[in-house]
Amino acid sequence: MELKIAIASGKGGTGKTFVATNIAVVLERMGHPVRYLDCDVEAPNGHLFLKPETGPAEPVTLLSPAQVDLDRCTACGRCVEACQYHALTLIREKVLLFRNLCHVCGACTLVCPTGAIREGEREIGKLIHGRRGPMEVHYGLLETGEGGMAPRLIRRVKRHAGEGINLLDSPPGTACPAVETVKDADLCVLITDPTPFGIHDLKLAAAMCRALGREPVVLVNRADDVNRDLKIYCKEARLEIIGEIPDDRKIAESYSSGDLAVETLPEYGSLFHNLAERLIRRAQNPERVRVPHNGNAISVLPNSGPGETLRKESPRAPRTKELVVISGKGGTGKTSLAAAFCALEGKIAIADCDVDAADLHLILNPARRAGGQFSGGNQAVIDPDRCTGCGACADHCRFEAVRPVAGQDKTVYAIEESSCEGCGVCAIVCPEQAVRLTPAVNGEWIVSDTRFGPMSHARLGVAGENSGKLVTLVRENKNFIAKQSGLDRALIDGSPGTGCPVIASLTGADYALVVTEPTVSGIHDLRRVLDVILFFRIPSGVLVNKSDINPEKADAVRHIAEEAGSDFLGMIPYDRRMTAAQVEGLSIVEYTDGPITDTIRTIWDKVRARCFETKE
Ligand code: SF4
Ligand code: SF4
Known part of the structure; x- marks a missing residue:
């Protein structure tokens, strides 16, 4: 059986990697086949503790516009119009590409009538594969400056999930990289600490899991009796606390040296063993979401205020x-x-x-x-009445954001909101004009x-x-x-x-x-x-x-x-x-x-x- 357990947190520094690596080792000792998939591709740290034997790094590349063939380009400007990210511009009848703005969606190459935009391989990061005894360890390492490509590298890391228990070490936060990691997990474990920052960010992370239809459990790290607010919040929000790890300076010291608590602090062996057993039981019996998420809970306010007023009065405020x-x-x-x-x-x-x-x-x-x-961008929406289910949108979407949905008398396609980057490629290729782009409220x-x-x-x-x-x-x-x-x-x-x-x-x-x-x-x-x-x-x-x-x-x-x-x-x-x-x-x-x-x-x-x- 394949089980995916995501270890996530609303903010960094709560001990997510500490928990994930120690649980991985305990599960392996218990005889489970374990794969440790470090999806925190901007700052993968699990390998520093697991110390796997690794092979050569595997470059991860995407097809991306590399060059505009000036002999073919007629300066019609269709690519500039199609690009939702303003990565292309036309200056003096010459198309210029701003690589750092490009989301590698392929819209420009699709609409160019003369085939003037040439694509080439762009390296967004590396995959590293290793073993620690029988445990498989896989992690991604994003190239500096390729932050927008994190979800795609995470997808590549997750392709190495397989039979047994897959521990997904998630990026912190609730933005796309965390969503990409957590969205298909059998269980999401939210690591937090009992500080006001920890509680605040836990609320956001719990909302993310519930918005994805996943009921999370909470694991309290550095638990102490100073602040009871965390327990009060969890009770009110009907979040299960699956375990607590005490605030022990010995743990912090062992972690600082890159050691695993279950190896250097034997007194913590049974705590992690019990925790691992509980996590497997919960992952095998996922619960329905207890408190439905009510959207992004972003209040609708007029898009104006002192900033807007000042902008009109003084469009060029001096820089501080x-x-x-x-x-x-x-x-x-x-x-x-x-x-x-x-x-x-x-x-x-x-x-x-x-x-x-x-x-x-x-x-x-x-x-x-x-x-x-x-x-900050758009969101695609498919009209199910117009959709004939041809699948062209799904074939062309480079973000795997379009899925078939069985309807009453036909299969139609629908957009997975959390994966859609609003590039508009689906709207370009749809022969039925069934797709439209709407502005997405991102914050x-x-x-x-x-x-x-x-x-x-x-x-x-x-x-x-x-x-x-x-x-x-x-x-x-x-x-x-x-x-x-x-x-x-x-x-x-x-x-x-x-x-x-x-x-x-x-x-x-x-x-x-x-x-x-x-x-x-x-x-x-x-x-x-x-x-x-x-x-x-x-x-x-x-x-x-x-x-x-x-x-x-x-x-x-x-x-x-x-x-x-x-x-x-x-x-x-x-x-x-x-x-x-x-x-x-x-x-x-x-x-x-x-x-x-x-x-x-x-x-x-x-x-x-x-x-x-x-x-x-
Ligand atoms: S391309 Fe258009 S008609 Fe075809 S599946 Fe997608 S939305 Fe439906
Ligand atoms: S579903 Fe979203 S990401 Fe995929 S092609 Fe359409 S607009 Fe682009």
Whole structure:
């Protein structure tokens, strides 16, 4: 029997990979055939713990427009009209291709009447296959700058599912990559921690699973008695808590060195064994969704507000000096530190560009001024009365978003909303004109006031597409509210990872501050994010949070930062008061005058000197 168990989380850093790898090893010890499929293709870390013997990497390529044959091109402009992503433009009768905007849908080659657009292989990432004893390990590694291609690489990883138990290590969040991983799983396990950020992001992840028709279970990591709100929420939302892993410093230390708890901490063997048994039982008996999801719950607001008004008054608001706080992986404390920096600056324009798991508002408690829907693209819809079931749309859709549906007297085709990228190819090829494109609501933009200045933020809808575009909108709105408030400095809480939203957060920034932690996965992801920063030639600095978990690795971070030409800004020891401050809705520097506040203040002085006080 083939069983798929997805291990997911609403935000990074909850211990998703820690759980997935330990469960995989226990299942294998129990005699099950196990395949570990790491679908977190932007930051695959499972192999750092499982340490499989791997073969050569297999390049994953897609057919993509590579060249316009100028001898054949008549400059008719049909390709430009057909491209929904503005990846083609016609300048002086010459077609130009912007590769980074191309979604590789094939619309341009389909409509070109002279066959002038030549396709070539474009490498979007690699597949790596390995074994750890009898366990199969497969993972994808996305090329830097190919964030939009993550779902397609994930599909390729998932093709290696097979007989036995398939553990899918999902990307964090609720956007397309997570949906692609979870949508056909027999069981989705949501890993969370009992912090306000953890609870907030769990709500989003549970909504995603239920929208996909899957009833998830919750596994609480770093469980302690500090915050009972998680249990209250789960009870109200009728979410089953399938297990708890205690908040034990020994686990954090073992994880930081790349060790598996079930191998180095024998006292946790039975906990994971019992958990694995429960997960299999639940996966074999999936439950119906207990609380139906009510859409994206995005409120419908007029698409206007101070941002819009200002845009009309002053279409070119001056750019602020921008500091972007990012992290290679989630859960490093990036948002808590961003809030602390806002408090230390006192008055600053703020943008939360972590649109997939926006948490900064939980500390800054913004008062909403305005907001509106965000539509980053289209969604195809098939009229079943017109559809004759020829299947041309399904044959041409490169996103596997069209499925046959048995009707009363005929088979028709329908669009799977969560997979459709709105490219319009199905509408182009449909001989019955049964397909139309409608604007998709992908999220909501918001402008607010906080005690530290105006704030631009957003919410990406479940399976929201175009998070990069939403990040760009959040940044634009930030420029307008900064101007309105007479502020010339801005702090941006960027997305974790290295995909589209991170690139959109970083583009044009004056300084990038990378928050990392001293673990093998923290270091692995730091290297990837530093590559992106180097690519954009942005001055940067690195700080290590929870540095005393593994002083040796913290030192390694210092060397990596220096080698990459980044400023090494300092180390912040692990401090439980970070969570206590979060529970109170305060930044750590408002919560305590202790040594941690002094350390953060020293780091902030260095950052503001480098970012805001250096001459251009
Ligand atoms: S191409 Fe048109 S008619 Fe054919 S299956 Fe698709 S929607 Fe139906
Ligand atoms: S279903 Fe969506 S992704 Fe597929 S061809 Fe149609 S518009 Fe493009």
